[in-house]
Amino acid sequence: MISTVLVANRGEIACRVFRTCRELGIATVAVYSDADAGALHVREADVAVRLPGATPAETYLRGDLVVKAALAAGADAIHPGYGFLSERKEFAEAVTEAGLVWIGPPPAAIEAMASKTRAKELLGIPPLAARDVTEADLPVLVKAAAGGGGRGMRVVRELHALPAALAAASAEALSAFGDGEVFVEPYVEDGRHVEVQILADTHGTVWTLGTRDCSLQRRHQKVVEEAPAPDLPAELLDSLYAAAASAARSVGYTGAGTVEFLVAGGPHVAGSARAGGTPVAHFLEMNTRLQVEHPVTEEIHGIDLVALQLAVAEGAALPPEPPAPRGHAVEARLYAEDPAGGWTPQTGLLHAFDVPTGPGLRVDTGYASGDTVGVHYDAMLAKVVAHAPTRAEAIRKLAHALERARLHGPATNRDLLVASLRHPDFTDPDRLGTGFYERHLPALTEPPAGEEQAAVAAALAAAATGRSRFGGGWRNVRSQDELRTYAGHGTHEVRYRPTRDGGHEVTAPPGIRAVSVAPDRVSLEVDAVVRHFDVARYGDTVFVGRHRLTAAPRFPDPREQTAPGSLLAPMPGSVVRVAEGLAVGDRVEAGQPLLWLEAMKMEHRVVAPASGTLTALHAAPGRQVEVGALLAVVRPAETADVPTEAQEEDSL
Template sequence: MINRLLVANRGEIARRVFATCRRLGIETVAVHSDADAGLPFVAEADHAVRLPGNAPADTYLRIDLVIEAARRSGADAVHPGYGFLSENAAFARAVVDAGLTWVGPPADAIEAMGDKVRAKEIAEKAGVPVLSAPSSPTEADLPLLVKASAGGGGRGMRVVRTLDRLEAEIEAARAEAESAFGDGTVFVEPYVEAGRHVEVQVVSDASGTTALGTRDCSVQRRHQKVVEEAPAPGLSAGTEAAMLEAAEHLADGIGYLGAGTVEFLHDPATDRFFFLEMNTRLQVEHPVTELVTGVDLVEAQLAVAEGRDREAVGWSASGHAIEVRLYAEDAAYVPQSGGLVTFDLPADGGFELLGRHGVRVDSGFASGDEVSTFYDAMLAKVMAWAPTREQAIRMLVAALKRARIHGVTTNRDQLVEILTDPVFVAGEMTTTWLEARPIPAESPGDSGPSDRATLVAGALMLAADDAARRTVQQGVPAAWRNVVSQPQRTTFEGHDPVEWWGTRDGFVVDGVTVLEVSPTHARLEVGGVTTETRGHISSDRPGAPRDVWVDGPRRSARLREVPRFTDPADAVASGSLLAPMPGTVVKVVAEAGAEVAAGDVVLVLEAMKMQHTVTAPYDGTVTEINVEPGTQVASGEVLAVVATQEAEGEA
């Protein structure tokens, strides 16, 4: 019997495991890096052990430190969560060798499926269809997929469309895999352009395996899942049954124990499917299976680890569940970091909501928390269960629109756009659909008046904030003048100026009736429709341009103020390569004085477990390199300068 469980992970998944442990009366132990010390998962554990440092290689990937933390805290079992050491056979063996209960499959099964090359061989021998890797790739084999053997989550994966890029992409995938998983082994396989990613959840004990239905994870960008749902829509009954049988057969063949996921690539054109890999752990998307089956998969893992059988996993499918991954990232999928001033996600329940009508939020953060650059950019998983797929979509969209998230740019509006896209609504998405789809600049349903209301609300909140900060003439209305010669103007990046007047009776804006304004709230009437808008104002430093985070009835927006006068200290030289995000420089490719062509890699940054190349914007000469490998950089910092021949001549 497990009495005290250590979760060798962080954030949302640690909180998820703790929730089941609380219900079952099991004490919990958190391990945490220095950057994570203030996050909710640490506070929610009964005991916590610090892992000194921040980088995963120094903390969550240190087997010796995690085992020592279990010993010091008196834990008698270890749950690995997902990511980090969850599919590391050496870690599983170390836990068992330390006399602890391992909440996961046997190390031999992890080893068999963790090496994706070997896993495909095992699947093929078991009669499961696989994609055959070309022994010597030619143009006829294109496109190809370079894939890390030891990892997941899209890290260490590259699509190759021309053979001249093959070696470079293999090297890039190898470096990313080494950084993320400590294993740089990669392999190459055919890349199916218009396939669907369908997976089967299994739970196994000594008497065999039960498959708990399918999930569709086709909505992906950069091979990372964005939207998942259960059951997978549009599969024929015969194909679904064949997938379930193949998953059970594969798990039984390797002596699997506990919860796991067998992933397939489904070709809608031929209705054929192929084995991709088996994840020997709990998946990020496991909650959608919990919602449609009513099965607590963490409880099932604990039961199997304690030697009990899967009879507790009685299930029947009901309704439809959809999950979205809320990331701290911009519209170009660049990870963001910083303080979460407000993080309010409406939900009917959290980690313990299983199999009933409602919205569930599994989150690793709360208002006031800091999103660091050391780990994955996912903030939360938001999911909805309803009797039908259409109802689940509508509920999830409504929940996302009601969310208030200030301080860090997120993909929330993009998620709403995806969920309301006709292709998704029809269930016709493929693994390449999202990246091929142009993302609209505005949210669905927005109109001119709505956009104007958002801009006006932001501008007036700034004006109200200025008025509230005054230390003199506080009784004088904001921006009031005895003789009015022209309106005040507030300009936000990427938008036309908002013109307004300050009068004795308050703010006046053409075409808008201003009913109420404060630094955090605006009530406006536009075209006969009254809108309520809430917001938050922030800035990097005193005197710097301010951001206004505006939550309107139809969309949310981050508006960056354009200052009237530019601070000379903020100016940068033409050709400066700026850090797109906070991160660590892992490689400097070019040297000062080197000639580069447009698109050539100058250096490589790593942030939030992904590597990002910084390239030359045009042909020219590298005149400055301001960083070296290992340098920590802030967003917007000048990393290097590339000058054109014309610029060099002028200098």
């Protein structure tokens, strides 16, 4: 029997595994980097072991240090979570060679499925050779043979772009996974990403635990997942289950895993199922670990996959059949990121982090109020899951929970998630497809309504705070209106004056009446409708419900203090590469990629803001930069008297 488990991971998945261990009476061990010294997963573990350093390469990817930590802490088993070392055959071997229990599939099964090209060949699906690609094959997708999460992927729509896409994908894959192998496969436009959860024991039983649909993706990374995948024909489901079970048995698989498919067909594809065609499933890969989206499968089957992983690792036999599914579950990944700004990851202090839970609602997270979102790791804050008898009820419950969440800190994708869940191309399963965000992102990132009223609430709450500190504000002699200015998606000037009864009269914008005012809650009436606003202020930043505002005077934007055409780092990170041959004095075109930054497990392009001349280049591969750091300067073509690089440096 396992008595103590070390989780070779961090954040949400470490906390999730610890939760099951506590319920089973199993002691827990965390490992942590210097950047994670105060992280929630460290606080929740019984014992924690430091891995010196901050980057993943120094810490969570050092299998030798993780095994050493397990032995030092007295653990007798290691759970890898997902990502990091979870699909490294060498790590699984090192764990067992150290006399520890590996809570995962056999190393040979990991190796067989670790490379997507080898997995395809094993299943009789040879990949398309890059040299054989013709115009008739387009579009195609270049993919990394190892790893996942959207890294090392490029869509190619023109044949001449294939060599550059192969080189770029290989470089990114080598940086992310230590393996630069890439391959080419047909690109299915706007298909559905459908996967099958499997669980196998050492006695020959293989469960196929239904399907999940993960079609809402950004940058080939999943954003919203659900189980079961809605409205798939029975014959297709049978073929998916058979293929998944066959893949597991072909490599002697044990433990939890996922087999992923891309189903061709959707309303935006000619010959789709909706237009009368027959949907076709293309094998993508087999993930030899627990998936991020496993909670939706747990919710509909009423099981704990981590508990079952532990039982299988201890040699227990699974029942012949899994529990029958019930209802529908939907999961949204809540990220600290700016969807409207190229999905840029965000960092900073979480002043308040409170997502509703209750019957049918589940939150898996690695953060709590007071924690800081750093620059070294993935920007996912939490997985919010709703379970209900029907799909429509689960969607409604999840959207409502996200709306009511208190997220006071870095910008998040919360509003995008709410809008996505309520969009007709999501609520109607016939219209699901991986091109969802390509089609709808501008509309989905429009700011939520009511910002002007939120600014009024912020101003009155601030006035109430001052009154409570310094006494009443009404005077017998009428004075000039008070003015407060707030900036959000727009700029809002709020004018008001105190009244004899201790209240406030809003004079601008017109048509708004203050019903009740307190430092943390304001009620306003507009057109006979009263709405309530919760208000929280942290320095010059004010959160009013879902709205984030900045009180004037605003801190200066660093872009306003630099020369025109300056390209500033949008986040802290590392320069991974600069465009080949790029040099000061070169002519560049608007939108041309100049360099690439890596931050929080994602790669971000920095492009020329306009056509012109590159007059300064301060980026070099390997350079660590802080947010706002000057990377390059592009002077627009019409700008006269272009300064030299030395002059640019003197202006900093």
